[in-house]
Ligand code: SF4
Ligand code: SF4
Ligand code: SF4
Ligand code: SF4
């Protein structure tokens with residue numbers, strides 16, 4: 023690489039050299055010279071709105087804004103002459119003219135750049151005696167955000183964040199001059215998945231969090247560095263803890279993962295941790311109801327039940343909510359102590375779907391997404407599933423990257439999607455084949471109806487000529503009726519373009535559960551069971567190294583009466599499994615169900631014994647993100663009542679069964695894992711191991727609409743939902759709102775449903791009540807229903823034996839004539 | 841030597857300054873004496889304290905605990921948006937330096953003249969918000985109409 027040209031300048035008498043193109047402000051900061059700023063933010067280009075960063079440049083008559091001033095050769099700059107000081111004081115005095123100075127009641131007080139800089143650079147007194155700007159305050163801008171317009175210094179950081187970083191234009195500036203104000207377009211509740219970041223970068227207390235309102239002061243908070251486990255991106259976070267409560271979550275800088283950003287699920291989604299519904303004591307079923315019991319009794323009961331059965335009649339499901347260490351000890355417990363190979367964390371996988379044939383996770387590094395020149399999203403709704411990854415893609419689009427999306431519902435980011443192929447259910451495979459053909463250079467075969475062939479050819483051309491393409495396949499594609507076809511075509515496309523397929527699948531620590539061996543057919547580290555057998559035997563003693571049943575097969579076995587005991591750890595099967603009816607049938611035939619969780623989930627309500635477990639924010643250990651990065655979680659709070667960490671529970675249970683699982687702490691487990699999992703290390707990335715692709719185990723059957731059910735159901739993802747955890751984080755539950763479904767205006771017209779009105783969706787299996795959202799982002803004939811709302815569970819509608827679920831939508835109240 | 845003894849004798853025949861406390865008490869302490877804390881009110885009965893926690897951070901002995909909350913139109917405790925939902929002072933830890941009073945932006949917390957602070961348990965020496973709040977505006981001895 024050629025040397026970047028540099029310039030030499032003098033700042034405060036120090037001779038500095040800087041790359042050409044850097045600003046005076048950047049050069050000074052790098053040399054440790056402080057210049058106060060408000061509007062400039064180093065993740066965004068300079069703007070020059072606040073004038074706080076004034077410096078004196080020799081041979082220039084006026085003070086200059088250093089954030090916009092490009093460093094030039096021979097420039098002589100002063101940051102602390104009396105003239106500069108006078109300038110800074112004047113700017114601060116000017117900014118404070120309309121600032122209410124209500125620091126005592128302001129949530130930013132104590133960590134406010136305006137406060138700090140006024141102390142450091144301000145005049146100390148004001149000559150302003152006139153009335154200040156008077157706005158009604160505070161203004162609520164939706165469930166998460168509170169705006170105080172009087173405090174705003176109009177630095178435009180929040181507005182530009184929405185334009186440049188998130189691309190959602192959530193906040194805008196209105197009016198001019200004295201009456202300028204920040205607000206949302208049409209003063210509607212703010213529409214964003216990233217608004218927490220504007221709170222973080224607002225240099226004053228104009229934007230504050232509703233959930234943190236008056237909860238704490240910076241000096242009350244003890245910061246605990248940890249990792250967000252809510253989606254799988256694994257953003258670096260800092261929990262602020264006051265006493266025994268997490269008061270807020272903030273982003274920690276991690277250049278390779280989240281940079282300095284988080285999504286709102288990360289910002290506001292950890293409130294469930296201290297919810298009063300948390301399980302505090304073990305529960306046992308007695309005479310139809312639950313009674314609280316001691317650990318001693320609960321563990322004895324489980325141990326005696328396990329003693330009366332044989333290993334292979336026991337199975338374990340769940341694990342994505344565990345830490346790596348928990349998952350590893352669980353693998354050891356079930357394989358070596360209980361002696362069963364039936365363990366699987368992929369509880370939400372459809373039977374016979376390609377879900378079970380691929381390794382979940384990204385081979386592409388998160389940071390490299392920003393460098394991609396073409397991104398293909400196949401059935402992957404990136405902002406709803408792995409939101410912070412979108413911020414990297416947004417950076418890539420700023421550099422001119424092309425986004426191609428093949429989805430049954432137009433993406434929220436469609437403004438940035440160059441080619442959106444909106445396909446009918448079951449046609450995604452055909453679109454992908456045509457696209458793969460076109461990339462290969464062969465003329466695309468017949469493009470499916472409604473898909474523009476020239477667009478396909480153009481998209482393929484862009485992809486074919488891309489030097490750093492990124493291809494992602496998501497759950498919507500893998501679960502689709504033609505999922506195998508989509509997978510095969512995606513794989514083919516990747517081969518042609520010389521890139522790898524990123525399988526965007528798995529929430530929380532699913533990657534870590536895979537790596538720790540919570541799978542029926544591989545050993546920890548993704549190795550073949552037979553290869554790892556001797557090493558495992560050395561570490562664990564005798565164990566079973568057979569291949570076991572996958573999650574759907576475990577349910578089948580339970581339905582057939584082939585299981586005696588099922589452990590469910592950190593999963594809510596009733597809502598997670600693709601087909602609720604099958605879970606019910608399985609539970610009915612299951613003699614003994616143990617659930618280990620933080621809340622009395624629907625699954626736990628059906629259990630025989632419920633063990634209260636800690637959540638990630640209460641545990642020390644490591645988790646693994648979707649890109650395989652192993653990161654630390656740290657116990658911010660100690661957890662409610664008698665709840666225990668998952669591996670400790672299993673170790674205690676092992677002792678009851680006469681086996682020893684003894685570790686002094688997570689470090690010891692981690693060290694043992696390092697011996698078995700190649701490449702394991704803190705902040706290292708584990709590789710994704712791609713197993714050879716299996717063939718579709720079942721021929722695809724054409725789906726035909728059954729009488730009376732004219733619409734096709736597309737289950738999908740929403741970032742904000744109301745599940746076990748999210749419904750107990752008030753901000754997220756508010757952001758999610760009531761369960762909803764998306765209908766095309768044509769279909770809505772035929773059933774007389776109006777936007778926001780209640781409708782009932784019925785399939786041959788069951789029905790759910792939701793609010794209709796009407797938009798052409800879905801094609802006519804389709805209904806999009808997000809998973810994750812426990813009040814409207816998608817899986818009550820689905821019969822996994824049918825490739826496609828047909829439904830009928832009925833308006834509860836006829837729409838008022840307009 | 842004689843000179844020294846003269847001083848001694850002079851004091852010997854003066855009335856003693858020592859007060860036989862608690863049988864006898866001095867009429868009043870100095871006006872600037874710093875005794876127990878009061879949380880004062882405005883004339884209209886509104887609490888002055890806005891729960892800003894400046895007294896908490898300034899206190900050298902970490903004797904104060906404040907938990908703030910938000911005023912609502914139905915439940916307006918103080919002027920502005922914020923008030924102290926909980927307020928505790930550990931009078932055992934307090935060194936009566938008066939920094940809290942100095943830091944307070946609204947003149948809410950003041951140190952009164954009462955110095956007879958004793959209790960039989962440690963817990964009884966943690967003064968809670970009802971104990972600290974003056975019973976009616978001005979009862980702590982401060983003018984409720986003052987600016988701060
Ligand atoms: S709300 Fe905050 S970030 Fe936005 S313009 Fe005002 S001061 Fe700047
Ligand atoms: S993107 Fe995922 S990991 Fe990051 S803050 Fe949001 S929920 Fe947490
Ligand atoms: S008087 Fe001093 S020691 Fe006592 S509470 Fe106030 S600041 Fe703390
Ligand atoms: S007493 Fe004064 S300093 Fe202390 S919290 Fe109340 S208003 Fe703030």
Ligand code: FES
Pocket residue numbers: 058059060061062069070071072073074075087088089090
């Ligand atoms: S920081 Fe340079 S003008 Fe605002």
